[in-house]
Amino acid sequence: xxxxxxxxxxxxxxxxxxxxxxxxxxxxxxxxxxxxxxxxxxxxxxxxxxxxxxxxxxxxxxxxxxxxxxxxxxxxxxxxxxxxxxxxxxxxxxxxxxxxxxxxxxxxxxxxxxxxxxxxxxxxxxxxxxxxxxxxxxxxxxxxxxxxxxxxxxxxxxxxxxxxxxxxxxxxxxxxxxxxxxxxxx
Numbered sequence: 001x002x003x004x005x006x007x008x009x010x011x012x013x014x015x016x017x018x019x020x021x022x023x024x025x026x027x028x029x030x031x032x033x034x035x036x037x038x039x040x041x042x043x044x045x046x047x048x049x050x051x052x053x054x055x056x057x058x059x060x061x062x063x064x065x066x067x068x069x070x071x072x073x074x075x076x077x078x079x080x081x082x083x084x085x086x087x088x089x090x091x092x093x094x095x096x097x098x099x100x101x102x103x104x105x106x107x108x109x110x111x112x113x114x115x116x117x118x119x120x121x122x123x124x125x126x127x128x129x130x131x132x133x134x135x136x137x138x139x140x141x142x143x144x145x146x147x148x149x150x151x152x153x154x155x156x157x158x159x160x161x162x163x164x165x166x167x168x169x170x171x172x173x174x175x176x177x178x179x180x181x182x183x184x185x186x
Contacts, residue, residue: 022158025075029114030065036098037062038089040161050144061093070128071112075120079157111146121156122149
Protein backbone atom coordinates (compact mmCIF):
# COMPACT_ATOMS: atom_id res chain seq x y z
CA UNK A 1 0.00 0.00 0.00
CA UNK A 2 1.34 3.42 -0.93
CA UNK A 3 2.17 6.04 1.64
CA UNK A 4 1.98 9.47 0.14
CA UNK A 5 3.97 12.46 1.19
CA UNK A 6 1.53 15.37 1.35
CA UNK A 7 1.64 19.14 1.34
CA UNK A 8 -0.89 21.87 2.04
CA UNK A 9 -3.04 22.51 -1.01
CA UNK A 10 -5.24 25.49 -1.92
CA UNK A 11 -8.83 24.65 -0.96
CA UNK A 12 -10.09 26.51 -4.03
CA UNK A 13 -8.32 23.99 -6.29
CA UNK A 14 -9.59 20.71 -4.81
CA UNK A 15 -11.91 20.36 -7.81
CA UNK A 16 -8.88 19.07 -9.72
CA UNK A 17 -9.33 15.82 -7.80
CA UNK A 18 -13.11 15.69 -7.53
CA UNK A 19 -14.12 16.42 -11.12
CA UNK A 20 -13.45 13.12 -12.81
CA UNK A 21 -16.73 13.12 -14.76
CA UNK A 22 -16.60 13.91 -18.46
CA UNK A 23 -16.88 17.39 -19.87
CA UNK A 24 -20.28 17.71 -21.53
CA UNK A 25 -21.80 19.97 -24.13
CA UNK A 26 -25.18 21.31 -23.05
CA UNK A 27 -27.44 22.29 -25.93
CA UNK A 28 -30.43 24.56 -25.43
CA UNK A 29 -33.17 26.22 -27.42
CA UNK A 30 -35.37 29.19 -26.62
CA UNK A 31 -37.48 31.39 -28.90
CA UNK A 32 -36.03 29.97 -32.11
CA UNK A 33 -32.38 30.25 -31.03
CA UNK A 34 -30.11 27.34 -30.13
CA UNK A 35 -26.90 27.39 -28.13
CA UNK A 36 -24.17 25.08 -26.86
CA UNK A 37 -22.11 25.48 -23.70
CA UNK A 38 -19.22 23.46 -22.32
CA UNK A 39 -19.82 22.25 -18.76
CA UNK A 40 -17.84 20.27 -16.22
CA UNK A 41 -19.84 20.80 -13.03
CA UNK A 42 -22.43 18.05 -13.00
CA UNK A 43 -23.32 15.01 -10.94
CA UNK A 44 -25.64 12.05 -10.96
CA UNK A 45 -28.13 12.55 -8.14
CA UNK A 46 -30.50 9.58 -8.49
CA UNK A 47 -30.99 6.48 -10.63
CA UNK A 48 -34.83 6.30 -10.87
CA UNK A 49 -35.91 8.78 -11.90
CA UNK A 50 -32.57 9.56 -13.51
CA UNK A 51 -31.57 12.94 -12.03
CA UNK A 52 -28.51 15.04 -12.88
CA UNK A 53 -27.48 18.16 -10.96
CA UNK A 54 -25.69 20.89 -12.93
CA UNK A 55 -24.08 24.14 -11.84
CA UNK A 56 -24.43 26.81 -14.54
CA UNK A 57 -23.19 30.34 -13.98
CA UNK A 58 -25.87 33.01 -14.20
CA UNK A 59 -23.43 34.93 -16.43
CA UNK A 60 -23.57 32.13 -19.01
CA UNK A 61 -25.80 32.75 -22.05
CA UNK A 62 -27.37 29.29 -21.63
CA UNK A 63 -28.45 30.00 -18.03
CA UNK A 64 -31.54 32.03 -18.98
CA UNK A 65 -32.30 29.86 -22.00
CA UNK A 66 -32.46 26.79 -19.76
CA UNK A 67 -34.27 28.57 -16.93
CA UNK A 68 -36.99 29.78 -19.31
CA UNK A 69 -37.30 26.67 -21.52
CA UNK A 70 -36.92 24.29 -18.55
CA UNK A 71 -35.07 21.77 -20.73
CA UNK A 72 -31.77 20.96 -22.42
CA UNK A 73 -29.74 18.10 -23.88
CA UNK A 74 -26.57 16.93 -22.14
CA UNK A 75 -24.26 15.66 -24.90
CA UNK A 76 -21.13 13.56 -24.25
CA UNK A 77 -18.27 14.48 -26.61
CA UNK A 78 -15.20 12.32 -27.20
CA UNK A 79 -11.51 13.03 -27.67
CA UNK A 80 -11.90 13.84 -31.38
CA UNK A 81 -13.99 16.89 -30.40
CA UNK A 82 -11.63 18.15 -27.66
CA UNK A 83 -10.45 21.29 -29.48
CA UNK A 84 -14.05 22.23 -30.34
CA UNK A 85 -15.16 21.58 -26.75
CA UNK A 86 -12.53 24.02 -25.44
CA UNK A 87 -13.32 26.61 -28.14
CA UNK A 88 -17.07 26.37 -27.40
CA UNK A 89 -16.28 27.05 -23.75
CA UNK A 90 -14.20 30.08 -24.73
CA UNK A 91 -16.98 31.74 -26.73
CA UNK A 92 -20.46 33.08 -26.09
CA UNK A 93 -23.68 32.21 -27.85
CA UNK A 94 -24.61 35.88 -27.46
CA UNK A 95 -22.06 36.61 -30.20
CA UNK A 96 -22.10 33.58 -32.51
CA UNK A 97 -24.13 30.57 -33.62
CA UNK A 98 -22.00 27.83 -32.08
CA UNK A 99 -23.48 25.02 -34.19
CA UNK A 100 -22.46 26.91 -37.34
CA UNK A 101 -19.15 28.27 -36.00
CA UNK A 102 -17.89 24.85 -34.84
CA UNK A 103 -19.38 22.68 -37.57
CA UNK A 104 -21.67 20.66 -35.33
CA UNK A 105 -24.94 19.13 -36.48
CA UNK A 106 -28.14 19.81 -34.51
CA UNK A 107 -30.65 16.97 -34.49
CA UNK A 108 -34.17 17.37 -33.14
CA UNK A 109 -34.78 16.14 -29.64
CA UNK A 110 -37.28 13.32 -29.28
CA UNK A 111 -38.99 14.60 -26.12
CA UNK A 112 -37.50 18.11 -25.73
CA UNK A 113 -37.19 21.13 -28.02
CA UNK A 114 -33.45 21.50 -27.42
CA UNK A 115 -31.29 19.97 -30.16
CA UNK A 116 -29.05 16.95 -29.78
CA UNK A 117 -25.49 17.15 -31.15
CA UNK A 118 -25.05 14.41 -33.78
CA UNK A 119 -21.24 14.24 -33.40
CA UNK A 120 -21.44 13.40 -29.68
CA UNK A 121 -21.20 9.83 -28.37
CA UNK A 122 -24.34 10.18 -26.22
CA UNK A 123 -27.25 12.59 -25.86
CA UNK A 124 -29.42 12.83 -22.73
CA UNK A 125 -32.64 14.78 -23.22
CA UNK A 126 -33.49 16.55 -19.97
CA UNK A 127 -36.34 18.45 -18.36
CA UNK A 128 -35.96 20.66 -15.32
CA UNK A 129 -37.11 18.60 -12.33
CA UNK A 130 -36.33 21.04 -9.52
CA UNK A 131 -35.68 24.78 -9.73
CA UNK A 132 -35.42 25.53 -6.00
CA UNK A 133 -31.60 25.75 -5.94
CA UNK A 134 -31.17 27.94 -9.02
CA UNK A 135 -31.51 31.33 -7.29
CA UNK A 136 -29.20 30.40 -4.41
CA UNK A 137 -26.60 28.12 -6.03
CA UNK A 138 -27.14 28.28 -9.82
CA UNK A 139 -27.92 24.58 -9.50
CA UNK A 140 -30.35 22.98 -11.92
CA UNK A 141 -31.72 19.51 -11.21
CA UNK A 142 -32.67 17.76 -14.45
CA UNK A 143 -34.51 14.52 -15.11
CA UNK A 144 -33.20 12.58 -18.09
CA UNK A 145 -36.33 11.72 -20.07
CA UNK A 146 -34.67 10.13 -23.12
CA UNK A 147 -31.15 8.76 -23.70
CA UNK A 148 -29.38 8.08 -27.00
CA UNK A 149 -26.00 6.26 -26.78
CA UNK A 150 -23.70 5.04 -29.57
CA UNK A 151 -23.27 1.29 -29.88
CA UNK A 152 -19.47 1.50 -30.38
CA UNK A 153 -16.96 1.87 -28.91
CA UNK A 154 -17.98 0.32 -25.62
CA UNK A 155 -15.69 2.67 -23.68
CA UNK A 156 -15.47 6.06 -25.40
CA UNK A 157 -12.42 8.26 -24.88
CA UNK A 158 -14.12 11.10 -23.02
CA UNK A 159 -12.61 14.44 -22.02
CA UNK A 160 -12.15 15.33 -18.33
CA UNK A 161 -11.21 18.74 -16.93
CA UNK A 162 -8.51 18.93 -14.25
CA UNK A 163 -8.56 22.71 -13.67
CA UNK A 164 -6.24 25.49 -14.82
CA UNK A 165 -6.56 24.51 -18.48
CA UNK A 166 -5.47 20.89 -17.94
CA UNK A 167 -7.50 18.04 -19.34
CA UNK A 168 -7.22 14.29 -19.30
CA UNK A 169 -8.64 11.73 -21.67
CA UNK A 170 -10.30 8.67 -20.14
CA UNK A 171 -7.96 5.75 -20.06
CA UNK A 172 -7.75 2.13 -19.11
CA UNK A 173 -10.91 0.26 -18.11
CA UNK A 174 -10.69 -2.76 -15.87
CA UNK A 175 -13.05 -5.45 -14.66
CA UNK A 176 -10.42 -6.65 -12.20
CA UNK A 177 -12.53 -5.71 -9.16
CA UNK A 178 -15.93 -6.77 -10.50
CA UNK A 179 -16.08 -9.89 -8.29
CA UNK A 180 -15.70 -7.69 -5.22
CA UNK A 181 -18.43 -5.26 -6.31
CA UNK A 182 -21.86 -5.46 -4.66
CA UNK A 183 -24.43 -3.63 -6.82
CA UNK A 184 -26.95 -3.68 -3.94
CA UNK A 185 -24.62 -1.27 -2.07
CA UNK A 186 -25.14 1.56 -4.57
